[in-house]
Amino acid sequence: MKNKNIKNWKPSKDVFYTFVFNFILLAFTLWLGYLLIPGILQEASFRRIKDQNKLEKRNEFLKEFTSLGQSRIYLAERYYKNITANESEEVLNKSWSEYMESVIAWNNTNLLNPIFITHYFNNTAKDDYYNKLVKKFVDLHEGLLKLRDGESAEKINGEELIEFAKNELFSFSERMFFDGYKK
Secondary structure: OHHHHHHOOOOOHHHHHHHHHHHHHHHHHHHHHHHHHHHHHHHHHHHHHHHHHHHHHHHHHHHHHHHHHHHHHHHHHHHHHHHHOOOOHHHHHHHHHHHHHHHHHHHHHHOOHHHHHHHHOOHHHHHHHHHHHHHHHHHHHHHHHHHHOOOOHHHHOHHHHHHHHHHHHHHHHHHHHOOOOOO
C-alpha cells in the first residue's frame, strides 16, 4: 500500500515555485558572476603587478642608497687610515679625491633620497635619515676636513666617527630592508 501512495504523490505548488525561484536565482548569479568576476580578477592582477613594480623599484632604490653610503664610508675610512699610516702625499691626495667623488655621488642623490624614503616608507624614516644618518655623515666629513687641515687623528676621534657612521647606515638600511618603517 505504501508503494501506491508514492506513485500518486505530486509536489505542491510551493515546491515547484521554490525550485523555479532557486533556478532563476542561480542563473542570475552565474550571469552576474560571468560579468563581474573577470573585472575583479583583472583589477586584482593589476594591483598585484603594481605592488610588485613598487617593491622592485623600492629595492633598486635601497640597493643604490646603501651602495652609495657604503662607498662613502669605506673611502672615508681608507683616507683616515692612509693619514694615520703616514702615507705619501700622492696616496693621500688620491684617497681624498676618491672620497670626495663618493661625497659628490651621495650628494647627487641627496635631494631625492628623502622624497623616495617618504614615498616608500614613512615620515619617521625621513626624520631618521636627516637627524641620524646625514648627521653622522656630516660629523665624519667635518672630522676628515679637520684631519686634512692638520689636526691630529686622536683629537678628532676618527675611528669613532667612522664606526658611528657605519652603524647608523647599517641600522637605517636594515630598518628599511626589513620593513621597520612600514607605511
